[in-house]
Amino acid sequence: AAHVGIRQELPTVVFSLEMSQIEVCQRILCSEARVDATNIRNGQLTADDWTRINRGVGKLGDAHIWIDDNPNTTVMEIRAKARRLKSRVGNLGVVIVDYLQLMTGRSNAESRQVEVSEISRGLKIMARELECPVIGVSQLSRGLESRQDKRPMLSDLRESGSIEQDADVVIFLYRDEYYNTDSPDIGMAEVIVAKHRNGPTGTIRLAWLPRYTRFADMSRAS
Template identity: 55%
Template sequence: MNRGVDADKLRKGRLDGSDWAKLLEGADNIAKSHLIIEDTPGISIGEMRSKCRKMKLESNLGLIIIDYLQLMSGSGRSSDSRQQEISDISRALKQLARELEVPVVALSQLSRAVEKRDDHRPMLSDLRESGAIEQDADVVMFLYRDDYYNKDTDIPGVAEVIIAKQRNGPIGTVQMAWIAEQTKFADMARPQDGRNFG
């Protein structure tokens, strides 16, 4: 929960008194949020399913976030290609969401094709290692910042949230303010650092 602390000052350990107060307030909010971080390296989909089922029984599991899909391991069958393994993981996450009645947000890497195009905005075909991710997902969203690729952009500090797939609704693009110093996105109508984004 970003409280307006400059991320660079935090990384370099150069916080002043007001920064510390904001940081402690944010940490307190996170502590109250019942956030559980499971960071087993290369966790298999089977292990993930077991842990999530247990969490659902023991507490009020409200959301699962996978960071990121390609770091998970599949069934371990040696005959499976990595593409098949990612397809199996994607399908299993969809089944897990239905079984536990909990949304699953899975981050995914993109293929290098996006870097080779003139327009670097990601597309569904850029999802790495499997078309099953696109097929299984109810919603696919991409982030794009023109100033990342084009230093002379007409829209610095603006991020696009590209809704490329939405099973039960419209697709399109939403612009957000990108506040780099705080590694934070904000509503364009109400940026939280005082900048005016039109």
């Protein structure tokens, strides 16, 4: 969201069903200002932190980012809001939905799997209508916890195989240190491109900076 809304200066819409608008803004601010999130929560900020925060607030204030934190929303409501925003500000850079399994579907759906399938399909149609990328965040099945290699696979997408079918690109995040405290890859994350309809798949390694809730290029992580 920050990359598209701040650096590319394109209209960015975030539908956050899990976190509040304040929490999302705080995470973006920590990431952009590179201020320790714990220090912000505790109010223990240095003079340098305040300088960084003021600079970050300026960036965030000028950003083309809209955040909707209604926790009880449907695909139809998201489509309607995104279309209204597009008619007001022009073409959208990206729409982000966090996350799919918290969305409300048809009350008379045959099963939760069918409901999530309809939600996934609805987001696919919305991307075509809006002519912009739609990023849907998804939970993974707990089954991967029982495997020796816990890197996510397409079969781990929770509650619906149609998420895999509908998506043009499927990207997983994996941090070995989360499962193995003695991992040699401390501070590193794997970005696994498991599906790419029009391009190659593979794994990219990024630095993980938990203090700032930020991923960074390995060469520019400091």
